[in-house]
Amino acid sequence: CDTEWGGEDMTVSAEKSYEIQDSGVLTFPEGFVWGAATAAYQIEGAAREDGRGPSIWDTFSRTPGKVHAGHTGDVACDHYHRYPDDVRIMRDLGLAAYRFSVSWPRVQPDGSGPANPRGLDFYDRLVDELRENGITPIVTLYHWDLPQTLEDRGGWTNRETAERFAEYAAITHARLGDRVETWTTLNEPWCSAFLGYASGIHAPGRAEPALGFTAAHHLLLGHGLAVQALRASGAGKVGITLNLSPVISDDAEAAAIVDGLQNRIFLDPVLRGEYPADVVEHARRFTDWSFVRDGDLEIISRPTDLLGVNYYHPQTVAARAGEPANPVYPGSEGIAFGGADAPRTAMGWPVQPFGLTDLLLRLARDYPGTPLLITENGAAFDDVVEDGEVHDVGRLSYLDGHLRAAHAAIQGGADLRGYLVWSLLDNFEWAEGYRKRFGIVHVDYGTQRRTPKDSALWYSEVVRRNGL
């Protein structure tokens, strides 16, 4: 199968676009940043402690049928109380950086107005603990836990939410900015918009295709306004994290549609200051784009210092007459998804490391000049604790293959600055609840015991060597 990029005339055979060194020691550039990533709602617990307000995920997880077995983030990994132990695990693994998200409803319980000092106090404690253990904090300001009060006013379909987000960004940076240098505004606006508002699969559970585009724009506007606020507050490095997937297809039109809806609808506004014309046209059956106001794209494309890349797998698509639309890709009638001939993770996602190389090389070619940071890459497998150990060979192999793929991209000229494994801990996997485990550290949710898996021990050695 060839890898087709929509909008850019690049057709390469995924097997021939690079050569992964399949033997010998691979060394990453000096100063390459090795770390791990988590998110507030997925690990913190303490859902009502110290003044935290409800988020859309507190509401959604309590809505019957939305989350596996009615699981919620009420307790999760109890990281709110156990963070010193978790930082100690990171230190013992030798990690250099830790990406975590700040819970907006902890900082502003109603999403606006004065800060909740006890909410900020937790992140003070966490940042200090990280720095005392030689670990660089990397903050995500928004990882899907919108304060419910803002959703009650329309959430990301309401332009005012973008303005509230910028205020929240300023408040959080004012408290932590003296000790946190690297900030990303949003985690995966594609998920927030098209899982949350277009298809109903994620919180807040709205399922109107048109709302996906409206929400996407206001998320991007919130990103731009937050970048402005962070710069005004003296922030160091600022960026955004996008989940990006190369599209594999024999049909160029299908590939262009999916690449546009998944990748270019966010990459182009942020890095080029424009929506891709083909996506604007494609979406006209759902929206007139009247939510875009003069000056918005200038705000959205304020210069940034890094692009966070979340990669898990490519999208394999094919033209198939009569295929109904995939609800997370509005207007994708006639496009069949899936069909990759590859091993699968416990999520059913294909294991195709070459997609990471192709993605990074494409970003380097089409969006040059932006340093890249892999902010998430990892895999769920059904782990078993045996005599206090977890022999997660599937995850270890996934990570090994993807690090080799990342190295190939660096060799091919990609300006990749670091890799943050998803995830440090097993955690609340959104609609899947706790039944899917992505952690390199196992969590027994009954006892909260942490057990570093074989993948963690292997990763620690990779970090120590700065290579494979």
Ligand SMILES: OC[C@@H]1[C@@H](O)[C@H](O)[C@@H](O)c2nc(CNc3ccccc3)cn21
């Ligand atoms: O699903 C694993 C992680 C998730 O735990 C993170 O919170 C989130 O940032 C994340 N994004 C992806 C890739 N995008 C995605 C696609 C479909 C459903 C959920 C996420 C995977 N993951």
